[in-house]
Amino acid sequence: xxxxxxxxxxxxxxxxxxxxxxxxxxxxxxxxxxxxxxxxxxxxxxxxxxxxxxxxxxxxxxxxxxxxxxxxxxxxxxxxxxxxxx
Amino acid sequence: xxxxxxxxxxxxxxxxxxxxxxxxxxxxxxxxxxxxxxxxxxxxxxxxxxxxxxxxxxxxxxxxxxxxxxxxxxxxxxxxxxxxxx
Amino acid sequence: xxxxxxxxxxxxxxxxxxxxxxxxxxxxxxxxxxxxxxxxxxxxxxxxxxxxxxxxxxxxxxxxxxxxxxxxxxxxxxxxxxxxxxxxxxxxxxxxxxxxxxxxxxxxxxxxxxxxxxxxxxxxxxxxxxxxxxxxxxxxxxxxxxx
Amino acid sequence: xxxxxxxxxxxxxxxxxxxxxxxxxxxxxxxxxxxxxxxxxxxxxxxxxxxxxxxxxxxxxxxxxxxxxxxxxxxxxxxxxxxxxxxxxxxxxxxxxxxxxxxxxxxxxxxxxxxxxxxxxxxxxxxxxxxxxxxxxxxxxxxxxxx
Numbered sequence: 001x002x003x004x005x006x007x008x009x010x011x012x013x014x015x016x017x018x019x020x021x022x023x024x025x026x027x028x029x030x031x032x033x034x035x036x037x038x039x040x041x042x043x044x045x046x047x048x049x050x051x052x053x054x055x056x057x058x059x060x061x062x063x064x065x066x067x068x069x070x071x072x073x074x075x076x077x078x079x080x081x082x083x084x085x086x
Numbered sequence: 087x088x089x090x091x092x093x094x095x096x097x098x099x100x101x102x103x104x105x106x107x108x109x110x111x112x113x114x115x116x117x118x119x120x121x122x123x124x125x126x127x128x129x130x131x132x133x134x135x136x137x138x139x140x141x142x143x144x145x146x147x148x149x150x151x152x153x154x155x156x157x158x159x160x161x162x163x164x165x166x167x168x169x170x171x172x
Numbered sequence: 173x174x175x176x177x178x179x180x181x182x183x184x185x186x187x188x189x190x191x192x193x194x195x196x197x198x199x200x201x202x203x204x205x206x207x208x209x210x211x212x213x214x215x216x217x218x219x220x221x222x223x224x225x226x227x228x229x230x231x232x233x234x235x236x237x238x239x240x241x242x243x244x245x246x247x248x249x250x251x252x253x254x255x256x257x258x259x260x261x262x263x264x265x266x267x268x269x270x271x272x273x274x275x276x277x278x279x280x281x282x283x284x285x286x287x288x289x290x291x292x293x294x295x296x297x298x299x300x301x302x303x304x305x306x307x308x309x310x311x312x313x314x315x316x317x318x319x
Numbered sequence: 320x321x322x323x324x325x326x327x328x329x330x331x332x333x334x335x336x337x338x339x340x341x342x343x344x345x346x347x348x349x350x351x352x353x354x355x356x357x358x359x360x361x362x363x364x365x366x367x368x369x370x371x372x373x374x375x376x377x378x379x380x381x382x383x384x385x386x387x388x389x390x391x392x393x394x395x396x397x398x399x400x401x402x403x404x405x406x407x408x409x410x411x412x413x414x415x416x417x418x419x420x421x422x423x424x425x426x427x428x429x430x431x432x433x434x435x436x437x438x439x440x441x442x443x444x445x446x447x448x449x450x451x452x453x454x455x456x457x458x459x460x461x462x463x464x465x466x
Binding site: 184185186189193194196197198199200201202203205206207209210256257268270271273274277278281313 | 336344345403417460
């Protein structure tokens with residue numbers, strides 16, 4: 001299956017230093033939280049941005065999801081802080 | 087003391103056929119309801135407009151009041167249907 | 173900012189809102205009431221009690237200013253003969269808090285319905301006329317704000 | 320009528336309201352959010368998630384249309400760099416029932432705060448920048464509509 005696209009916004013994007021990347025697809029049972037932990041283990045800006053999952057929100061294929069949601073066969077996972085629209 | 091001014095609005099005004107009149111001042115203890123009863127007793131448009139006090143609202147000197155409020159030394163009593171502003 | 177206008181003329185909604193936006197609060201809520209042209213209605217005639225209207229609306233606005241942290245309130249109510257599509261009333265509020273702006277706007281329009289001395293007469297295409305009856309619901313809604 | 324626009328450009332409030340007034344419902348409620356210039360703020364930078372924003376706001380609007388008897392809803396949200404005094408967001412609703420118009424307007428702006436994928440970064444005169452933190456209050460307010 002194709003790689004997984006990850007997109008970052010706001011200070012998550014700034015700390016990581018990129019707004020998008022492709023990663024090898026994790027097992028379908030892996031959750032967003034598992035992905036976050038894997039990425040945070042890279043250290044540096046990743047650890048800074050993703051080290052505290054309580055500060056993060058996520059979307060799978062443009063739908064908000066809790067972090068414990070399995071990624072399944074999604075095409076895009078987005079990681080970002082709580083939104084501040086309006 | 088000067089006469090009392092009465093002003094009418096909406097269908098009360100239309101039934102009575104005038105928007106304002108002056109009447110001899112009632113006793114200070116007389117209520118708006120007493121005044122309404124006196125006027126309704128004139129018959130004709132007055133009876134039509136004022137015969138059913140439950141349909142009326144009133145103001146004394148430009149303040150909404152319940153119909154049992156004494157007129158006291160007020161200058162102006164207004165009689166009208168429930169308002170429909172907004 | 174406090175603005176209360178009782179007038180026959182139409183008003184410029186953009187200008188009214190711009191004045192509220194310029195107060196720097198960040199949130200501006202508004203409500204506009206427009207004449208509905210249903211059931212063959214050709215005009216709505218608004219009668220009011222001039223000696224009382226301005227004072228009474230002013231009182232309602234003061235009540236809103238006391239209850240919510242508002243930077244500005246504008247209330248405009250028209251009288252006279254209005255055709256379908258014409259604006260009747262404008263209520264605008266500005267606040268640093270969007271909830272304050274929205275709630276006070278709802279409060280003001282609810283109170284205008286039950287406490288502003290206006291009466292509406294409907295004129296229909298067949299020549300018939302009818303005074304609009306107050307809705308018990310409106311009196312209840314205004315009372316609801318007292319709790 | 321349903322209108323959702325996510326854009327960098329400013330919008331014409333009078334035209335947006337006129338379109339809602341023209342629906343004949345009789346009641347038009349609106350909320351406008353404006354950049355506050357407090358604490359030395361010189362600009363607010365709005366980032367969003369383009370692939371998601373339109374769809375997500377559309378979903379919120381559909382929810383409002385399902386919950387209230389509305390004739391029209393307009394939501395406009397800007398992105399990019401906005402200076403103090405600039406408009407950020409517009410929510411307008413039209414209904415035959417003023418309560419429906421006002422409540423749905425409040426619902427929509429509450430949900431935009433907690434469900435539209437926007438992030439705000441403050442730029443200050445001294446060169447400092449800061450991402451605006453979501454307020455727990457806003458998430459609670461949006462949840463309140465679920466009951």
